[in-house]
Structures are given as structure tokens and as C-alpha cells.
Amino acid sequence: MNELQDKVALITGAASGIGRAAALRFAEEGARLVLADIDEKAGKALAAALPAAVFQRCDVSKHEQCSALVELAEKTYGRLDIAFNNAGISDGPIPPGTLDYPLELWDRVIAINLSSVFYCLRAQVRSMLKTGGGSIVNTASIAGQIAFAGVPGYVAAKHGVVGLTKTVAVEYAAQGIRCNAIAPGFIETAMTKDVLGAEQGRQMMQMAVPAGRAGEAREIADLALWLASDRASYVNGALMAADGGFLAR
Numbered sequence: 508m509n510e511l512q513d514k515v516a517l518i519t520g521a522a523s524g525i526g527r528a529a530a531l532r533f534a535e536e537g538a539r540l541v542l543a544d545i546d547e548k549a550g551k552a553l554a555a556a557l558p559a560a561v562f563q564r565c566d567v568s569k570h571e572q573c574s575a576l577v578e579l580a581e582k583t584y585g586r587l588d589i590a591f592n593n594a595g596i597s598d599g600p601i602p603p604g605t606l607d608y609p610l611e612l613w614d615r616v617i618a619i620n621l622s623s624v625f626y627c628l629r630a631q632v633r634s635m636l637k638t639g640g641g642s643i644v645n646t647a648s649i650a651g652q653i654a655f656a657g658v659p660g661y662v663a664a665k666h667g668v669v670g671l672t673k674t675v676a677v678e679y680a681a682q683g684i685r686c687n688a689i690a691p692g693f694i695e696t697a698m699t700k701d702v703l704g705a706e707q708g709r710q711m712m713q714m715a716v717p718a719g720r721a722g723e724a725r726e727i728a729d730l731a732l733w734l735a736s737d738r739a740s741y742v743n744g745a746l747m748a749a750d751g752g753f754l755a756r
């Protein structure tokens with residue numbers, strides 16, 4: 508249980524779902540954590556329950572707040588080894604489709620799901636270059652590899668996350684930085700509770716996913732943990748799915 512012993516890891520969207528599960532798994536493996544989220548109450552409570560964690564309220568759509576997270580890691584622990592850029596939002600319970608997609612929704616979804624990753628990556632890579640490298644994992648989605656009708660903002664943002672991941676992977680591999688993306692399928696979290704909580708949505712998911720079930724946040728956290736760890740030392744620029752076989756169909 509010391510996969511990440513003494514590593515310093517930053518996690519965004521840490522207050523809920525996949526980010527929260529990752530915080531718990533990374534801590535179990537000995538990491539020292541900087542946790543970030545807009546949900547201050549849940550984030551603070553989580554940090555207080557872990558052996559070595561600080562929480563900072565952060566809106567990842569603001570570049571200066573993303574930089575401040577890295578500064579906090581350096582100030583608190585002296586370095587940054589791992590970053591899990593995971594915060595994100597869906598584009599709403601009723602997908603409006605491309606022609607009716609509100610411009611404000613487009614701006615919001617792109618800012619929180621894509622620009623945020625760009626802002627975080629820049630600050631994180633700068634920090635990791637000073638200490639000889641690190642491992643970055645970005646949360647994309649199955650919607651970063653294929654399209655779903657009705658959610659153009661989310662699909663575009665997640666495809667963009669995959670592109671940014673590959674760019675950083677090729678730019679900084681020689682300096683010891685690995686950058687990979689994960690593609691969760693249908694995972695039981697707050698984000699999917701409306702869809703998976705409805706009988707029709709759950710039946711559709713069960714038919715579409717070869718495993719016949721939704722994933723658990725911990726199953727995604729374990730993939731992020733492996734990619735973050737030195738065991739994945741030759742994995743760089745990859746998009747790895749944890750989707751119960753959905754993309755294989």
C-alpha cells in the first residue's frame with residue numbers, strides 16, 4: 508500500500524465522485540495531497556479526514572486559481588509530482604443539440620472542461636520541469652473518442668482534452684513528464700444520477716455497455732492511480748478507457 512509513498516499529488520474536482528475516490532485511493536497509497544474544488548464544504552471535510560491533505564477552493568475555469576494550486580503544492584510540500592485534472596461538468600440534463608445549444612452553455616462547458624485543463628497543465632508542467640518530471644492524468648471521457656448526439660460542448664471539450672494530453676506528452680517526454688488521459692464510461696456519480704437514476708436511462712446504459720452495469724468511481728480512481736504511478740513509466744500520450752467495453756462495440 509505504498510504505490511505513491513511521499514509523492515505530492517494535486518487533484519481537481521476532488522470533492523465528489525471520481526475525484527473524491529481518487530483522493531481516497533491516492534492517500535491509501537501514501538500520497539500527500541492538494542485537493543481542489545468549488546465545493547468548499549465537502550472538499551474541506553475530505554481533506555480533514557485524510558492523513559496528509561490540504562484543500563483549496565478553486566474554480567478551474569480561472570487560470571490564476573489553477574496556478575495558485577501548484578503554488579500551494581510547492582509551498583506546502585516543496586514540489587509537485589502528480590496531477591489529476593479531473594474537475595468537470597455535464598451540459599445539462601436535457602441535451603439541447605447543436606442548433607439549439609445556448610452560447611453561454613458552450614462557453615461554460617468549454618471553460619470548465621477544456622480551458623481548465625490547459626491552465627492546469629501549464630502551471631503543473633512548469634513546476635515539474637524544476638524537479639525533473641512528473642505524471643499528469645487528465646479526465647476525458649468516452650465522449651473524447653466518439654460523439655454523442657445533443658451534447659456538442661461536452662464532446663468538443665473532451666476531444667480537446669485528449670488533444671492537449673497528446674501535445675504535452677510529445678512536448679515534455681524528454682524532460683521526464685508523462686501525460687495521459689482516461690475515458691470513463693457511465694460511472695455512478697452525482698454527474699450521472701439523473702440519467703442512471705431514471706429507469707429508462709439505466710436500461711439504455713445496461714443495453715449499451717457490454718458489462719451490463721455502470722462503473723464505480725473507485726474503478727476509475729484505480730486507473731488514474733496506475734497511470735500516475737511509476738508502474739506506468741512507459742505509458743505516455745495514451746487515452747485509456749474504463750467503460751465496461753462500451754467503446755469496443
Ligand SMILES: NC(=O)c1ccc[n+]([C@@H]2O[C@H](COP(=O)([O-])OP(=O)(O)OC[C@H]3O[C@@H](n4cnc5c(N)ncnc54)[C@H](O)[C@@H]3O)[C@@H](O)[C@H]2O)c1
Nearest residue numbers: 520523524525545566567594595648691693694696697698
Ligand atoms: N460520471 C461519469 O459517468 C463520467 C463519464 C466520463 C467522464 N466523466 C468525467 O469525470 C470527471 C469527474 O466527474 P464525476 O462523474 O466525478 O462528477 P461529480 O459531479 O461527482 O464531480 C465533479 C466535481 O467537479 C467539481 N467542479 C465542477 N465545476 C468545477 C469548477 N469550475 N472548478 C472546480 N471544481 C469544479 C464539482 O464540484 C464536483 O466535486 C469530469 O471531468 C467528468 O466529465 C464522468
